[in-house]
Amino acid sequence: xxxxxxxxxxxxxxxxxxxxxxxxxxxxxxxxxxxxxxxxxxxxxxxxxxxxxxxxxxxxxxxxxxxxxxxxxxxxxxxxxxxxxxxxxxxxxxxxxxxxxxxxxxxxxxxxxxxxxxxxxxxxxxxxxxxxxxxxxxxxxxxxxxxxxxxxxxxxxxxxxxxxxxxxxxxxxxxxxxxxxxxxxxxxxxxxxxxxxxxxxxxxxxxxxxxxxxxxxxxxxxxxxxxxxxxxxxxxxxxxxxxxxxxxxxxxxxxxxxxxxxxxxxxxxxxxxxxxxxxxxxxxxxxxxxxxxxxxxxxxxxxxxxxxxxxxxxxxxxxxxxxxxxxxxxxxxxxxxxxxxxxxxxxxxxxxxxxxxxxxxxxxxxxxxxxxxxxxxxxxxxxxxxxxxxxxxxxxxxxxxxxxxxxxxxxxxxxxxxxxxxxxxxxxxxxxxxxxxxxxxxxxxxxxxxxxxxxxxxxxxxxxxxxxxxxxxxxxxxxxxxxxxxxxxxxxxxxxxxxxxxxxxxxxxxxxxxxxxxxxxxxxxxxxxxx
Amino acid sequence: xxxxxxxxxxxxxxxxxxxxxxxxxxxxxxxxxxxxxxxxxxxxxxxxxxxxxxxxxxxxxxxxxxxxxxxxxxxxxxxxxxxxxxxxxxxxxxxxxxxxxxxxxxxxxxxxxxxxxxxxxxxxxxxxxxxxxxxxxxxxxxxxxxxxxxxxxxxxxxxxxxxxxxxxxxxxxxxxxxxxxxxxxxxxxxxxxxxxxxxxxxxxxxxxxxxxxxxxxxxxxxxxxxxxxxxxxxxxxxxxxxxxxxxxxxxxxxxxxxxxxxxxxxxxxxxxxxxxxxxxxxxxxxxxxxxxxxxxxxxxxxxxxxxxxxxxxxxxxxxxxxxxxxxxxxxxxxxxx
Numbered sequence: 001x002x003x004x005x006x007x008x009x010x011x012x013x014x015x016x017x018x019x020x021x022x023x024x025x026x027x028x029x030x031x032x033x034x035x036x037x038x039x040x041x042x043x044x045x046x047x048x049x050x051x052x053x054x055x056x057x058x059x060x061x062x063x064x065x066x067x068x069x070x071x072x073x074x075x076x077x078x079x080x081x082x083x084x085x086x087x088x089x090x091x092x093x094x095x096x097x098x099x100x101x102x103x104x105x106x107x108x109x110x111x112x113x114x115x116x117x118x119x120x121x122x123x124x125x126x127x128x129x130x131x132x133x134x135x136x137x138x139x140x141x142x143x144x145x146x147x148x149x150x151x152x153x154x155x156x157x158x159x160x161x162x163x164x165x166x167x168x169x170x171x172x173x174x175x176x177x178x179x180x181x182x183x184x185x186x187x188x189x190x191x192x193x194x195x196x197x198x199x200x201x202x203x204x205x206x207x208x209x210x211x212x213x214x215x216x217x218x219x220x221x222x223x224x225x226x227x228x229x230x231x232x233x234x235x236x237x238x239x240x241x242x243x244x245x246x247x248x249x250x251x252x253x254x255x256x257x258x259x260x261x262x263x264x265x266x267x268x269x270x271x272x273x274x275x276x277x278x279x280x281x282x283x284x285x286x287x288x289x290x291x292x293x294x295x296x297x298x299x300x301x302x303x304x305x306x307x308x309x310x311x312x313x314x315x316x317x318x319x320x321x322x323x324x325x326x327x328x329x330x331x332x333x334x335x336x337x338x339x340x341x342x343x344x345x346x347x348x349x350x351x352x353x354x355x356x357x358x359x360x361x362x363x364x365x366x367x368x369x370x371x372x373x374x375x376x377x378x379x380x381x382x383x384x385x386x387x388x389x390x391x392x393x394x395x396x397x398x399x400x401x402x403x404x405x406x407x408x409x410x411x412x413x414x415x416x417x418x419x420x421x422x423x424x425x426x427x428x429x430x431x432x433x434x435x436x437x438x439x440x441x442x443x444x445x446x447x448x449x450x451x452x453x454x455x456x457x458x459x460x461x462x463x464x465x466x467x468x469x470x471x472x473x474x475x476x477x478x479x480x481x482x483x484x485x486x487x488x489x490x491x492x493x494x495x496x497x498x499x500x501x502x503x504x505x506x507x508x509x510x511x512x513x514x515x516x517x518x519x520x521x522x523x524x525x526x527x528x529x530x531x
Numbered sequence: 532x533x534x535x536x537x538x539x540x541x542x543x544x545x546x547x548x549x550x551x552x553x554x555x556x557x558x559x560x561x562x563x564x565x566x567x568x569x570x571x572x573x574x575x576x577x578x579x580x581x582x583x584x585x586x587x588x589x590x591x592x593x594x595x596x597x598x599x600x601x602x603x604x605x606x607x608x609x610x611x612x613x614x615x616x617x618x619x620x621x622x623x624x625x626x627x628x629x630x631x632x633x634x635x636x637x638x639x640x641x642x643x644x645x646x647x648x649x650x651x652x653x654x655x656x657x658x659x660x661x662x663x664x665x666x667x668x669x670x671x672x673x674x675x676x677x678x679x680x681x682x683x684x685x686x687x688x689x690x691x692x693x694x695x696x697x698x699x700x701x702x703x704x705x706x707x708x709x710x711x712x713x714x715x716x717x718x719x720x721x722x723x724x725x726x727x728x729x730x731x732x733x734x735x736x737x738x739x740x741x742x743x744x745x746x747x748x749x750x751x752x753x754x755x756x757x758x759x760x761x762x763x764x765x766x767x768x769x770x771x772x773x774x775x776x777x778x779x780x781x782x783x784x785x786x787x788x789x790x791x792x793x794x795x796x797x798x799x800x801x802x803x804x805x806x807x808x809x810x811x812x813x814x815x816x817x818x819x820x821x822x823x824x825x826x827x828x829x830x831x832x833x834x835x836x837x838x839x840x841x842x843x844x845x846x847x848x849x850x851x852x853x854x855x856x857x858x859x860x861x862x863x864x865x866x867x868x
Contacts, residue, residue, distance in 0.1 A: 036702055043614035043829055050614075125579050127571060133579075190616035207625060208615035209825045210817050235702045240812040240821060243681055244697050251689055251696060377828065407830030411565035414580060448577035450568075 035231040035510075035529060038245050038257045039522060040238045041209050044190035045201065047168035048120050051127035053428050056519035057236070061214060063168030063195040064221070066095050066114065066149070067161070069518035072280065073334070074432045076162065080109065080169060080196075080221075081149075090156040090472040097147040101221040103171040104193055104200045109221075111143035116172040118151075120184050130449075131163040131431070156470045158477055162433035165518070170194040196221065198525040199234060212236040214524075222525070227512060229528040249275045249505040255529070257505040259520050262379060263321035269505045280502045281325065282517045283332040283429040285437065288372070288388065288495035293416040293455045296364035303492040305355035305366070306422075307345040309391050314347070316498055319383050327499035330488055331437030334499070336474060337481030342489050344496065352395050369398040373420040376403035381424045384497070413453035426500065427451065429517050434481045439465050442488050456493035533858055537851060544847040551843040552604070552836075556597050559832050565589075569830045570613050587613070600836065609837035614829055619837045623819060627841075628712030629699060630811070630818030634803045636738035641745030641799065646792070648746070649753025650785060656758060664750055671747025680740045680813040687736060695733050697815040704729045737814040741807055745799045752795045756788030763787070790857060797853035801846045 042055040047063055059065070068079040078084075081095040101109040118141040121129050140152040153160060171194040178188030191208075193201035198220045205213035214234040224230055237254070239245040246265050248254035250272050261269075266277045288310065296302035316324045327333050328344020360366050370392075372385040385401040392399045402420070409425070412418040430436055443465040446452035461484050468480035502520055506513075509530045515521035567584035584590045588599070603610060609619040652664040688696040699714050700706060707717040707726045715734060718726035760766065761784060769779050804819075811820035819838055826834035 034702055044616055046616075049616075125582055127579070130576055130579065133576065187611070187616040207817060208612070208617065208622065210815075210821065237698065237702070237815065239697065239815050240824070241677075244684070244813055244815060247684055247689055248696055251692070253696060253702075405564075405828050405830065407569040407828065408562065408564045411568035411830065414565065414568050414577065446576075448580075 033232040033529070035234045035524065035527065036254050037234060037236045038239045038248065038254045039236065040258055041212055041236055044208060045192065045206070045212075046186055046189040048117075048124050048128055048170070048184075049126045049186055049190065051166065051430065053520065057522045059168050060197070060519045060523040061199045061234070061525070062193060062197040062201055063170065064101075064109075064197050065165045065168055066097075067164050069165055069432060069516050070514065070523075072515045072517060074429075074516050074518050076165065076432070079165075080114075084161075086161075086472075090158070090470075091153045093151040093153070093160065094144075095149045095151075097149070098221060099147060101196060102219055103174075103196045104217055105171060105174055107171065107173055109169065109171070109196050110146045111149045112146075113172060114149045114169055115141050115143045117167060117169045120170065120172075120175075121167055123182075124184055124186060128166050131159070131166060135160065156472060158469055158472050158474075159431065159433040159435040159439070162431045162435070166431060169196065171196070198222070198230075210238065220525070224525075227526055227528055231524055231527055231529060234524055246505065249507065252507065255507040255510055259502045259504045260378075260380075261503040261505050263319075263323045263503065265505070266321065266323070266503060273508075275505055275507050278502070278504045278506045278513075278515075278521075279323065280504075280515050280517075280521065281334075282500050282502045282520060283335065283432070284500035284502070284517075285327060285330070285332060285427050286324070286384075286497040286500065287330075287425060287427060288384070288497065289413075289420075289423050289425065289454055290494055291416065291419045291421055291453070291455060292457075292493050293419075294421055296359060296366050296368065296370075297421065299359045299362055299364035300491065301355045301359035301362060302364040302366060304345070305352045305359055305395070305397075306392075307492045307495050308348045308352035308355060309395055309397070310388050310495055310497070311347045311391050312497055315384060315387055319387065320380070320498075323501045323503055324498040325501065326497075328489075328496055329485060330441060330494065330496050331434055331485070332499045335432070335434060335437075337434040337438075337468075337478045337485070339482040339485055342486055344489060345492070347391070349391075349394055356395055356397070366397060369400055370421040371400050371402045373402045373404045373409060373423040375406050375409065375424070377405070384424055410450040413450035414448050416447070416455045419453045419455065423453075432518060434477075435469060438481060438485060438488065439469060442484070442493065454493040456488070456491065458487060458491060461487050461491075533855060536858065537855060540851045540854060544851070547847060548840070548843050549601075552601060552840055553597070555836060555839045556600065557593075559835055560593055560596075564830045566613055566830055566832055604837075604840065609840075610833040612826075612834055613831050619833050622822065622834070623837060623841060625712065626817060626819045626822050628716075629714070629816060630804060630807060630820065632713040632715055633734065633737055633741060633807060633810070633816055633818060634800060636734055637741035637745060637803055637807075638796070638800055640738055640742035641749050642796065644742070645746040645749025646753050646785075646789075649750040649792070650757050650780060652750060652754040653757035653761065654780065661754075664754070668747040668750045671743045671750075674743070676740055676744070676809045677813055679743055680736070680810060683736050683740060684813075694736055695729075697813075699730065699733050699817055700726065701729050701733075737810050737816050740814075741803055741810045745803065748795055748799060749792060752792045753788065756791050757784055760784045760788040786860060790860065793856050793860065794853055797849045797856075801842070801849050804845055805842045 039057055040054045042050045042052060042058060044050055045058055047055060047059045064080050066079060066081040067076050070077050080097055080101060082098045084093060084095045086093050097111055103109055119138045122132060122138050135153045135155055135157040136151060137154065142150050144150055174194045175185035175189055179185040191206055192203050198217055199214035200217050202213040202215055205211055216230060216232050239248060242262060245257045249257055249269065252274055261277060269275050269277050290297045290303060290306065292298055312326055316322065316326055329338055329342060331338060356366055372388060374381040374385045389399040389401055409423055412420065427437060440446050440451045442456050442461055444457040444462050447455055464480050464484035468477045471477045511528050511530050512526045513521055514526045567589050568580050570583050571580045588596060607620055612619055612622060648664055652661045655661045684696055687694045695701065704726055706714060707721045707723045710717050710720050714730040718730055766784060769783060808820035808824055811818045812824060823838045
């Protein structure tokens, strides 16, 4: 049994130890040469398996691509490739690589590696493949010589060039020894590095979704002349809680937060001496999706009633603190192909009631309780639904807010019978082309993907979008998209709310960042840390 | 006698765990979520999703999926995470030491503070220290852990700057070679005092936060037990025999009072492992709590199943351990069972 004396001794020892620790440890200030990022990690590290916003950190820092988006507004610029040509029929594309590029293991990056990378993407059949599967067969990606890669498309596909940055070039010499049963080494690459990018992964530090260290690759092919004091090490330490994230930024132990900082934290951070909030308008649209196959959403007047019943400006100004721009179209209105004369819909309960009456006259069950599914862990998603619920109640529509997870939402969205009545989400920029938004959301050939879960179908729109996809020149494509968008807005399949303003808490010592909406400014090679 | 007792209890735990596995397996599959669609990711086509569904056997009948899973689980093969593509057993082995480290620290604090305070409250029954401790213990159970955590962070990490805000180790401190997986123990084993100090400092706030509910609970149970024992005839007899008060209380009264407290400690330990999710999330503690939350958010069935089974095993083991401790305190209990 522990005696009173033992207990006293133990308590004293504990107190001494705590005091020593407390005296030794002061605020965990960031280390000078190390950049501490609070940005979320992708679910694994293989850029050919996962293709989402968090993966951009890995894609843009650990890997390289033939062309890359840079700057704001985004421009597609040569990267591993120094130039490219395209045949007059738009089917044959040739990319010329820069010479003397090295992977992290020191081996040469050649056209054969680019061919392997595209074969791997197509072979794995995972998300990044979606842009290429309909128009590219593996045997049609070839390497005529060491520095030339040739793609022969099955049919003209204008967004092909815009989608080229999606594919990271990987090193087959480090992957293939780990491949099993034709799995393209996906288990191994999920935790390891096969890149040539400006930073390399330190595999021993990796814990999925929690920890990852990257270290500078001194011999990166772009050199470091444009950044005399680059970040030597990146410590990725995602933080689950907003409060911890903000406190870590304010005590100097984090260099930047993720990009979804709640608007109510902006003033607090800007008032500090150590950090500020970077604001950047990004091409990331906020949408309330309606399932057009389910009554009453299969009725145009019903959809118009819903579209006139969301307090757009109230949401943007009061809930988001004005940190967003109203965008009434199904894609960012700053992108080419957006018709400038289309005003979209505004919050107007009188009009909503008129449309509701028409819908009821046409037999639409407007009194049926409808569900708005949200991502429970995302405050903004919940707040928008609660506001909408309140707005709908004003015209007598009974809406229920249903908490859900992203995983459930996207898995339910792939069938019209399981897709929710309505659900709230964003569409980010994966490649800068109208195809990324209207093309994949409203061409009925994409039914079965969560992006197209409105299950909207209009033969004229289908024809326009398909024609735009196969037309090569931007100036010829733009009118097609404008016409398609006019029709889509008239059909009101979804409710388009705003284009995002990215809010990211950033330590004042972070210098030289180059923002681009693709990747949301996570490319680290330009950044240095001031003293 | 004890060994036989333990073996009997272990045998009885097996059907419980099997029942738990069946229940969780059915519940997870009842949720309208398609792991293939989630794995396929953004912009995947229906064909891509179908290919994955077949590849991972999600298109098999549920009973067949269960038999396959249970057969592997018996061999401690919990499959591969659908997302990290790493063995789930490896991911758990990497995180469990951090959770155990935090839980043991919180439990130690709970016992070291809760038991003496409970005894003290009982000895000062219906006096102001008792009233005060009763209010504090109710608050300890009632106050939300996330609120306490944020207050502690604001005061000790932000205002005073004495303790780190989050994580298990500072970015600038190299991790010690992994032996046990616990950074605290490994830094001691490798004589890395810098890492030990740093890891110890990182442990303080999460452990204190997690221990608050435990302290409150143990104070209440110990107080009630001691009060009850103090009414026993043997205590009156020993007092009359002139035993020193301190010896009487700490050696005889406490021993006869802690049966309920020991049961409570067993339950608390399991509760801390399962319920430490909030504390782990706020302090970015790299344990199984945050791992489980991520698995739920991403719909990673294999991880959810394995973690639930693990928590079930922990509870079963703690129940057995609690019974053993009861037996050591009062051997009559083992004989009765």
